[in-house]
Amino acid sequence: MMMKTKSKLDEMSALNELIRSRSGFVGISILAVVLAIAIAAVLIYPYSYIISVWGDIEPWKENPSLARPTWYNVISSANLPPNNVFDTREANPQTSKSHATFGNITIYQITFRFSYDYDDFPSDINAFFYSNFTKPPLIEINFVRPDGREIKYWSGTLDKNISFVTLANSPVAKRNIEEYYYNSFGSTVFNPPTQVVVFAVHEPNMTKPSEARVLKSDGKNYVIKIRATFYEARTDFDVRLIIYGKVWGLLGTDNRGRDLLIPFLWGAPIALSFGMSLSVLLTILQLIIGTSSAWFGGKVDFIIQKLVEFNMAVPFLSILILVATFFRISLWVMILAIIVLSLFGGGIKNTRALALQLKQQPYVEAAIAYGVSNFGIITKYIIYPMIPLLIPGIIGSIPGFVFLEASLAFLGLGDPVLPTWGNTINEAYSSGAVYHWYWWWILPPIVALILIAVSFSFIGYALDKIVNPRLREL
Amino acid sequence: MRESHSYFIFSFFSFSKGNFRKIAWFIIKKGLSIFFSVCVATYATILIAEQGGYIDTIVIAQIKDDTRNLVMTDPLYSRLPPDQQQKLIDAIVNNTIKARGLDTPFYIRSFLYLKNALTLDLGRAIFLTSDSGSKRVSAIIAERLPYTIMLFTTATLLGSLITLSMGLYLSRHRGSLIDRLIVTLAPLSTIPGWFYGIIFIMIFAMYLGILPYGGLVSVPPPEDPLMYALDVLRHSILPLFAWLFAGFWLGSYSNRNFFLIFSTHDYVRVGDAKGLGEETVLWRYIVRPSLPNIVTSLSLGIIGSWTGATVTETVFNWPGLGSLTYQAIGVKDTPIIVGTTVIYAYLLGITVLFLDLVYAALDPRIKKQVVGT
Numbered sequence: 052m053m054m055k056t057k058s059k060l061d062e063m064s065a066l067n068e069l070i071r072s073r074s075g076f077v078g079i080s081i082l083a084v085v086l087a088i089a090i091a092a093v094l095i096y097p098y099s100y101i102i103s104v105w106g107d108i109e110p111w112k113e114n115p116s117l118a119r120p121t122w123y124n125v126i127s128s129a130n131l132p133p134n135n136v137f138d139t140r141e142a143n144p145q146t147s148k149s150h151a152t153f154g155n156i157t158i159y160q161i162t163f164r165f166s167y168d169y170d171d172f173p174s175d176i177n178a179f180f181y182s183n184f185t186k187p188p189l190i191e192i193n194f195v196r197p198d199g200r201e202i203k204y205w206s207g208t209l210d211k212n213i214s215f216v217t218l219a220n221s222p223v224a225k226r227n228i229e230e231y232y233y234n235s236f237g238s239t240v241f242n243p244p245t246q247v248v249v250f251a252v253h254e255p256n257m258t259k260p261s262e263a264r265v266l267k268s269d270g271k272n273y274v275i276k277i278r279a280t281f282y283e284a285r286t287d288f289d290v291r292l293i294i295y296g297k298v299w300g301l302l303g304t305d306n307r308g309r310d311l312l313i314p315f316l317w318g319a320p321i322a323l324s325f326g327m328s329l330s331v332l333l334t335i336l337q338l339i340i341g342t343s344s345a346w347f348g349g350k351v352d353f354i355i356q357k358l359v360e361f362n363m364a365v366p367f368l369s370i371l372i373l374v375a376t377f378f379r380i381s382l383w384v385m386i387l388a389i390i391v392l393s394l395f396g397g398g399i400k401n402t403r404a405l406a407l408q409l410k411q412q413p414y415v416e417a418a419i420a421y422g423v424s425n426f427g428i429i430t431k432y433i434i435y436p437m438i439p440l441l442i443p444g445i446i447g448s449i450p451g452f453v454f455l456e457a458s459l460a461f462l463g464l465g466d467p468v469l470p471t472w473g474n475t476i477n478e479a480y481s482s483g484a485v486y487h488w489y490w491w492w493i494l495p496p497i498v499a500l501i502l503i504a505v506s507f508s509f510i511g512y513a514l515d516k517i518v519n520p521r522l523r524e525l
Numbered sequence: 526m527r528e529s530h531s532y533f534i535f536s537f538f539s540f541s542k543g544n545f546r547k548i549a550w551f552i553i554k555k556g557l558s559i560f561f562s563v564c565v566a567t568y569a570t571i572l573i574a575e576q577g578g579y580i581d582t583i584v585i586a587q588i589k590d591d592t593r594n595l596v597m598t599d600p601l602y603s604r605l606p607p608d609q610q611q612k613l614i615d616a617i618v619n620n621t622i623k624a625r626g627l628d629t630p631f632y633i634r635s636f637l638y639l640k641n642a643l644t645l646d647l648g649r650a651i652f653l654t655s656d657s658g659s660k661r662v663s664a665i666i667a668e669r670l671p672y673t674i675m676l677f678t679t680a681t682l683l684g685s686l687i688t689l690s691m692g693l694y695l696s697r698h699r700g701s702l703i704d705r706l707i708v709t710l711a712p713l714s715t716i717p718g719w720f721y722g723i724i725f726i727m728i729f730a731m732y733l734g735i736l737p738y739g740g741l742v743s744v745p746p747p748e749d750p751l752m753y754a755l756d757v758l759r760h761s762i763l764p765l766f767a768w769l770f771a772g773f774w775l776g777s778y779s780n781r782n783f784f785l786i787f788s789t790h791d792y793v794r795v796g797d798a799k800g801l802g803e804e805t806v807l808w809r810y811i812v813r814p815s816l817p818n819i820v821t822s823l824s825l826g827i828i829g830s831w832t833g834a835t836v837t838e839t840v841f842n843w844p845g846l847g848s849l850t851y852q853a854i855g856v857k858d859t860p861i862i863v864g865t866t867v868i869y870a871y872l873l874g875i876t877v878l879f880l881d882l883v884y885a886a887l888d889p890r891i892k893k894q895v896v897g898t
């Protein structure tokens with residue numbers, strides 16, 4: 052039987068057969084897509100960039116949180132707003148900036164004009180201010196709407212030369228809008244969404260995002276007026292004001308405003324390297340252990356078999372969870388822990404059985420007779436012919452390890468700095484992505500994991516049939 | 526035919542005087558070997574926790590807590606000025622630490638911890654409490670364990686039953702449409718149950734809105750016991766279904782292959798040729814000889830369900846051991862994490878022992894080694 056298998060396995064014919072079998076073809080095509088994603092990921096975003104950026108807050112400050120992908124506007128009838136960014140450092144005919152100095156007081160007047168014709172409200176409003184002041188300046192921001200009403204929005208002092216200021220969710224803006232609403236309708240509201248009120252048609256329900264209607268420009272402009280008062284002579288003042296949208300990028304953003312394209316792409320190389328390295332390393336190690344168990348027999352065999360039995364009674368996932376909880380492990384330590392815990396797993400029984408079979412072969416006897424060393428026989432005549440038989444198992448067990456990482460990540464024990472698919476699913480799920488249906492957040496990693504699982508297991512099954520002709524007869 | 530089954534199974538337990546000692550000896554030997562495994566797993570748990578520096582902190586914090594309670598509630602001491610009380614507490618704590626051997630080097634202490642863990646003296650939780658208000662880890666675990674067993678052991682048994690009958694059916698209808706379908710779709714089982722769980726929640730809870738997202742009962746729970754039971758059943762449909770779906774494809778496929786291999790044996794052909802009839806051949810010639818393997822895969826499935834349930838329970842917010850572990854991870858409640866690991870080790874050990882016994886009862890070759898005749 053061994054000889055027959057071997058002759059069948061010139062690599063080319065095996066590959067040919069793999070592609071010709073239906074499941075093999077499907078598997079290989081999907082795998083090609085996943086590999087393309089992995090390569091794209093590594094080329095577009097270098098590893099060092101990912102590590103420094105992913106766990107950080109700063110790089111994502113200008114992104115809207117929970118924004119849908121930009122192409123959502125194409126497939127749906129609604130026209131959702133993208134980010135609107137206004138910057139005095141960028142030339143724009145709709146932007147004006149002037150300043151006047153009176154003794155030791157400088158006053159800056161900045162206006163941004165823009166039209167707003169979207170079907171939904173912005174998700175947030177924030178601003179950056181840049182100035183090398185020595186005394187804290189006073190900033191006032193007002194909105195003038197297309198219907199002619201002016202809303203006093205925010206005022207306050209800056210405390211840092213480069214400062215990021217929360218506008219829409221600030222207590223000042225909330226208080227201003229509460230006051231505006233009271234003056235307009237004579238009733239009080241509590242904690243209004245200020246970015247909604249500013250862009251809503253002037254009517255009593257303008258504080259309720261689900262009922263309010265968007266006040267569209269229709270040719271007239273919205274104007275943001277910013278007035279900065281410096282208590283010193285200054286000639287440097289710049290503003291970058293962001294009206295956050297509801298669509299962003301190719302795959303949208305998560306609740307921290309992070310670009311979800313990054314975990315979708317980078318999940319692929321991480322999953323592939325994690326799954327493959329574990330699968331290959333474990334198979335090789337178990338091959339060596341199983342073969343020595345069969346070859347040396349006696350005490351070695353007894354001890355190894357006892358260890359395998361013992362391993363069965365060790366709660367694998369619990370101990371892994373324990374290790375992950377106490378050591379806050381990185382992906383590579385996790386690989387090591389998994390190897391240690393599953394070294395004496397069930398795979399040894401298979402390799403041992405195969406090696407016992409090979410040990411009986413006449414050519415092994417011949418090799419012993421003309422004095423080949425133990426090491427030589429094991430590597431050349433026992434391990435080498437077993438390799439093709441193990442390849443389906445190596446490929447077939449990759450998805451299991453990929454899902455193991457996802458399981459740990461789902462329990463909150465993933466590598467926190469890496470944008471893996473498992474981490475993304477965990478964050479999405481625990482933020483209620485299924486309940487609120489943030490599909491752009493939870494679906495891509497799920498689809499990616501399914502693809503990787505299906506591709507490897509299809510290839511594994513197809514190869515198994517090629518390598519084990521007995522299966523084909525069944 | 527059914528009688529012949531049970532005869533085979535129970536003949537092992539029909540003791541003659543001589544057999545009894547041999548069987549007892551067999552059980553003791555197996556039990557000791559498995560207990561040794563449990564010890565090592567528990568000891569490893571202790572070592573890992575100790576490496577993280579958690580165990581000593583927990584134990585000493587507990588002693589301090591106990592002593593403070595004791596001093597504060599004792600009428601004799603409660604009127605003392607605070608600084609004297611503190612002195613008294615410190616003195617008692619020091620004495621207790623010495624008395625319990627906690628000032629000894631770690632390799633001695635670790636065996637003390639091992640003894641405590643093995644006798645299920647798991648200490649008290651730091652943050653979590655049981656529904657009845659107890660902080661004892663064993664009480665918390667005892668409250669959660671039945672839910673895990675209820676859902677996942679049922680799922681495993683049901684799953685085995687389904688895949689076995691499916692495999693048997695397929696092996697008899699090889700090449701039919703459904704056979705080819707299952708052979709093609711077998712790779713679907715690479716995706717674990719919890720993952721299907723998320724997908725099913727999206728379909729049945731979010732999109733169709735016909736089943737709950739998770740949990741054990743609705744809020745507020747129904748008063749009527751019957752309605753309560755039905756409500757629990759309704760909540761267990763999705764996790765059960767997800768678990769069964771994940772196992773179904775590969776389970777049916779491998780059982781099919783397995784029965785096919787068994788039905789190609791010569792004695793099956795002889796049975797067929799003798800005209801024994803479909804039923805008899807199926808049960809006596811195919812199913813009976815394959816029973817040991819079936820039991821093995823069943824127990825392995827149950828073992829897998831103990832730990833594999835962790836993530837599924839978390840997905841479905843099912844109040845079993847798994848979601849307890851998840852909660853404990855979230856707040857770093859070390860005694861609970863260590864405690865659940867010990868319990869898992871015990872459960873696993875018991876299952877393996879049970880597996881060995883049933884295996885010995887079912888497989889005549891092993892039975893012969895045990896009983897002799």
